[in-house]
Amino acid sequence: MKNISLNIDKVAGFVSKETIAAYEPQVKACMETLENGTGKGNDFLGWLHLPSSITAGHLADLKATAQVLRDNCEVVVVAGIGGSYLGARAVIEALSNSFQWLKAKQNGPVIVFAGHNIGEDYLFELTEYLKDKKFGVINISKSGTTTETALAFRLLKKQCEDQLGKEMAKKVIVAVTDAKKGAARVTADKEGYKTFIIPDNVGGRFSVLTPVGLLPIAVAGFDIEKLVEGARTMETVCGPATPFAENPAAVYAATRNELYKDGKKIEILVNFNPKLHYMNEWWKQLYGESEGKDGKGIYPSAVDFSTDLHSMGQWIQEGERTIFETVISIEKPEHTLQVPSDGENLDGLNFLAGKRVDEVNKMAELGTQLAHVDGGVPNMRLIVPELNEYYLGEIIYFFEKACGISGYLLGVNPFNQPGVEAYKKNMFALLNKPGYEEESKAIQARL
């Protein structure tokens, strides 16, 4: 079976292949640092060999719990934020029919998300929608104390208990959280919810292959065994036994670091398939939280093409030349749709008649690549044979491994995120959270 592959040919006009190849010893050292656990953040390396360590029993447990939710719920609310949200959403949206939620007949519970914002209207409208629904909740939080998620869960727990009664609520509320600490753990233990543990050594943004991602994905009806299988393959392909030039994670990490040194401060992740929108979002957190620190780091941004060619396309073609692109290119769509012929040809599109829509899309992709390279934008392509569970598993592990290597090449700790605490501290001070009295006084004086 083919694997995903990385093509860096269209970087050659900006940084030479020899320069990238010269990264081999450095990349090897970074990979050894990861393998030996001797680098910064080494207590968060649980993701490195996670795919190969997931047991059949664990997957069976997840599937059994998913089945309980599928059997008892019309809607399942997945509550979480950041790494406790984006991976599940990325995979579910990539695999779902784009119009599933509008169909009268569902093949399982409708999955909706909460806990990733503090929008009053969003939460109001969600609680309204749930009013006549049999719904369950997967409450996901590693720390168990994240305000956005905890606030949504407080509302959802109450509504679920009010509508279904405490006993039934217990059956359809599942917690994915720390083994011992945090309010989500305390609540789950007190209420007797089924729980799954997020391992201590797996950080949020690297946790999609733990129950954080696997449980919601299974509830949505997708094959988590295949997802893990794909990740396992990439664990080997991107592992230390693979020579540098054949290791896509090594080459990607080296190339983006060289481009960064060369003044390309912004990486744009691109797709030509709207189902990958949340994959962009997941990737942004992975690279943004991992590398953006100590006053450095490539700024990870993302676009959906060809949609955004009609908005951001101008900037990308002619704006400041500080960007490079990484395109996720899906080789084969799941369905076939041909452009029909039209006797009158009023729209002038008969030159496309008989062609598949995907052929048009592929020419948009190729035309864009050439135009952007001509415009001074280096371009890498991650070629993905098909959009299915297996290849999503490959994509996930590929990006995770490359991120670990890339962070070490950059010289940062890719596994912490101290910067995200600043807004929380201010918010708690402004809201007079107990324990923040001094900060409250100080912040009030600034207003």
Ligand SMILES: O=P(O)(O)OC[C@H]1O[C@](O)(CO)[C@@H](O)[C@@H]1O
């Ligand atoms: O799972 P938790 O602890 O609720 O955290 C959610 C997200 O919030 C962050 O900690 C940032 O505040 C992310 O790193 C994490 O993925």
